[in-house]
Amino acid sequence: MGDPKITLEEVQRVAKLARMELSADEANxxxxxxDSILGYIAELDALDVSKVEPTFHSIPMDAALRPxxxxxxxxxxxxxxxxxxxxxxxxxxxLVLEVxx
Amino acid sequence: xxxxxxxxxxxxxxxxxxxxxSAVDVTRAFLDRVETLNARLNAFLYVDHEGALAAxxxxxxxxxxxxxxxxxxxxxxxxxxxxxxRGVTTTCASKIxxxxxxPYDAHVIEALRHAGAVxxxxxxxxxxxxxxSNENSAFGNVLNPWDVKRAPGGSSGGSACAIAAxxxxxxxxxxxxxxVRQPGAFCGxxxxxxxxxxxxxxxxxxxxxxxxQVGPMARSVRESAAMLEVIAGHDPRDATSADQPLxxxxxxxxxxxxxxxxxxxxxxxxxVQDADVKKALDSALAALEAQGASLVDVTLPxxxxxxxxxxxxxxxxxxxxxxxxxGMRYGLRVTGSDLTDTYNKTRxxxxxxxxxxxxxxGTYALSAGYYDAFYLRAQRVRTLIRQDYDDAFSKCDVLCTxxxxxxxxxxxxxxxxxxxxxxxxxxxxxxxxxxxxxxSTPCGLSGGGLPIGIQIVAPPxxxxxxxxxxxxxxxxxxLVTSPPPAFA
Numbered sequence: 001m002g003d004p005k006i007t008l009e010e011v012q013r014v015a016k017l018a019r020m021e022l023s024a025d026e027a028n029x030x031x032x033x034x035d036s037i038l039g040y041i042a043e044l045d046a047l048d049v050s051k052v053e054p055t056f057h058s059i060p061m062d063a064a065l066r067p068x069x070x071x072x073x074x075x076x077x078x079x080x081x082x083x084x085x086x087x088x089x090x091x092x093x094x095l096v097l098e099v100x101x
Numbered sequence: 102x103x104x105x106x107x108x109x110x111x112x113x114x115x116x117x118x119x120x121x122x123s124a125v126d127v128t129r130a131f132l133d134r135v136e137t138l139n140a141r142l143n144a145f146l147y148v149d150h151e152g153a154l155a156a157x158x159x160x161x162x163x164x165x166x167x168x169x170x171x172x173x174x175x176x177x178x179x180x181x182x183x184x185x186x187r188g189v190t191t192t193c194a195s196k197i198x199x200x201x202x203x204p205y206d207a208h209v210i211e212a213l214r215h216a217g218a219v220x221x222x223x224x225x226x227x228x229x230x231x232x233x234s235n236e237n238s239a240f241g242n243v244l245n246p247w248d249v250k251r252a253p254g255g256s257s258g259g260s261a262c263a264i265a266a267x268x269x270x271x272x273x274x275x276x277x278x279x280x281v282r283q284p285g286a287f288c289g290x291x292x293x294x295x296x297x298x299x300x301x302x303x304x305x306x307x308x309x310x311x312x313x314q315v316g317p318m319a320r321s322v323r324e325s326a327a328m329l330e331v332i333a334g335h336d337p338r339d340a341t342s343a344d345q346p347l348x349x350x351x352x353x354x355x356x357x358x359x360x361x362x363x364x365x366x367x368x369x370x371x372x373v374q375d376a377d378v379k380k381a382l383d384s385a386l387a388a389l390e391a392q393g394a395s396l397v398d399v400t401l402p403x404x405x406x407x408x409x410x411x412x413x414x415x416x417x418x419x420x421x422x423x424x425x426x427x428g429m430r431y432g433l434r435v436t437g438s439d440l441t442d443t444y445n446k447t448r449x450x451x452x453x454x455x456x457x458x459x460x461x462x463g464t465y466a467l468s469a470g471y472y473d474a475f476y477l478r479a480q481r482v483r484t485l486i487r488q489d490y491d492d493a494f495s496k497c498d499v500l501c502t503x504x505x506x507x508x509x510x511x512x513x514x515x516x517x518x519x520x521x522x523x524x525x526x527x528x529x530x531x532x533x534x535x536x537x538x539x540x541s542t543p544c545g546l547s548g549g550g551l552p553i554g555i556q557i558v559a560p561p562x563x564x565x566x567x568x569x570x571x572x573x574x575x576x577x578x579x580l581v582t583s584p585p586p587a588f589a
Contacts, residue, residue, distance in 0.1 A: 010465070014461055014465045017468060018420060018460050018464040019424075019441065019444040020445060020449050020457060020461075021448070021450075022457070030457070030458065034458070036520050041409040041412065043409055044409045049482060052482075053481070053484055054477055054484060055484040055534075056480060058297050058312075058487065058535055058537075059297045059536040059561055064337070064340045064341075064342070066337045079204055082201060082203075082432075083431060084434035091429055091430055093440070094436070094440040095440065
C-alpha cells in the first residue's frame with residue numbers, strides 16, 4: 001500500500017469548501033471511499049494527454065443568443081411559496097454581514 | 102387487440118379517437134393498477150390522480166368538440182421526479198427537496214401536455230439521478246418487476262419499472278451516464294438517450310450539465326420514437342439546445358437496415374464474462390445481418406478510460422450545480438448558529454451518502470492545485486474518446502455493444518463498494534462523454550429469465566438510424582409481447 005490518495009485532513013478541507021457538514025464517522029468513511037475511487041482513477045496518469053485539447057462541449061455549438069424581448073416570468077408569490085422563510089416579498093436569510101451600530 | 106395494460110400508446114390513442122373508450126376510463130384503469138401495485142414496487146414517488154383525470158377529461162372534451170387529437174392523446178405517461186411539473190411535487194428523491202412544488206413545467210412536460218399525454222405521476226430515482234441501482238433514493242428503492250430481489254437499475258429505475266410492470270404506457274427518464282439505458286436494459290424496455298442538445302434541458306434539475314439529456318422509455322421502439330418526436334427540437338430556454346433539423350423517427354422504424362454498416366465493438370465486448378449477455382448480443386447482431394446489414398469490427402481504444410473520466414467530470418459539474426441547494430430559496434433549511442453553519446447543516450443533513458460522495462469528489466477535482474491533474478486531464482481524455490468514435494464512424498453507420506456487462510444484479514450486491522457500482526456503467530459512459538445518441542433495446546432473456554439489452558449508438562443527430570436498427574432487433578428478439586411473468 002502506498003500513501004493514501006487523500007488524507008482525512010484533505011477530506012475535512014474539501015467538506016468545508018463544499019459547505020457540507022460531515023460527522024467524524026462520515027469523514028472517516030468518506031476518506032476510505034474517496035481513496036479507493038481516486039486510486040482507480042489514477043490509471044489516467046498513464047495516458048499522455050499533454051498535446052490533446054480538452055472537450056468541454058461534446059457537440060460543437062455556437063453561444064446561443066436570443067432577441068432581447070421582455071417576457072412574462074414566473075409569479076413571485078409562487079416562487080416565494082417554496083422558500084423556507086420569507087419577509088416583505090423576498091427571501092429571508094440568516095445575517096450575512098455583521099454591522100457595528 | 103391487446104389486453105389492458107399492455108396495449109401500445111398508438112392503440113390507446115386510436116381507441117380513444119374511434120370512441121371505443123374514453124381517456125378518462127383509460128386513465129382510471131391505469132390509476133387503479135398503480136394503486137394496487139405501487140406500494141410493493143415503489144416505482145412512483147407521487148401519483149397525480151387529480152391532474153391525470155383532469156388531463157384525460159380535457160382530451161375527451163377536445164374529442165367531443167371535434168378538435169384534432171395530439172399524437173399522445175390520452176396515453177398515460179410516467180415522469181421521472183427530477184423533471185419540474187408545475188404544481189406537482191418534484192423531489193429528485195432527495196430530502197433536501199422533499200415536498201418542493203415547482204412554479205413551472207419543464208420543456209418536455211409542456212411538450213407532453215401539448216401532445217395530449219396524461220401524466221400519471223412522478224417516478225422514483227437515485228437521489229439527484231446519481232446511481233445505477235435506485236438504492237440511493239431517499240424514499241426507498243424501486244423493485245425490478247422481473248425479479249423483485251434484483252435492482253431495477255438507475256437512476257431512472259422508477260420510470261423503467263413503471264412501464265415494464267404496466268403502470269403506464271410510456272415514461273420519461275434522464276440520462277447522464279446511462280441513467281435511462283441501464284434501467285431500460287435491466288427492466289426489459291426501450292430507453293433512448295438522444296444526442297446532447299436534441300432535447301431541451303429546461304426544467305430538468307441539473308446533475309452534470311454537459312452530459313444530461315431527457316430520454317423516452319417505452320416497451321416498443323416505435324413508441325420511444327414517437328415520444329422522441331414529441332419532446333425533441335430547439336428551445337431557446339436551454340442555451341445548449343441544438344437548432345438541428347428533426348427527421349421522422351417513427352417513419353425511420355420502418356426503413357430497415359439494408360446496406361447499414363453495423364460496427365461491433367470487439368475490444369469492449371471481449372471483456373464481457375456473462376455468457377447470456379454474449380449470446381443475446383450475438384442473436385441481435387445476427388438479426389441485423391439477416392435483414393441486410395453488414396457487420397464491421399471496430400475498436401474504441403480509449404473507451405476503457407471512460408469510467409475514470411466520467412467520475413471526475415460528472416461529479417465536478419454536480420458539485421457546482423448542487424451548490425444551489427443551500428436552504429435559502431427552496432427546500433430544506435436546517436438552521437445553524439450563523440449563515441455558514443446553516444449551509445453546512447442543511448447540506449450535511451439534506452443530501453444522502455452518494456450525493457455527498459460525488460459533491461466531495463467533484464469539489465476535490467476542481468479545487469486549487471488539483472484542477473489540472475484531475476478535471477482538465479479528464480476533459481482531455483474525453484477528447485480521445487470522441488476521436489475514437491469519429492474513427493469508428495468512418496467505417497460504420499451505427500455501433501453496438503451490450504448495454505450492461507450483466508443482467509440486473511441483486512439489490513444490496515454493490516452498495517458497500519461505490520467503485521464496484523461505478524464499473525457497472527462501462528458501456529453506457531463512452532457515448533455519454535461523446536454526446537452521442539444511443540438506445541438500449543431488449544434483445545432476449547438470460548437463462549434465469551432476466552432481460553438483456555443491446556446498446557446501439559449513432560453519430561450526432563442520427564437518431565433515425567438507431568430507430569431503424571433497433572426495430573429490426575425488436576422484431577427478431579425483443580420483449581414487447583413478453584411482459585414480466587409476475588405482472589402479466
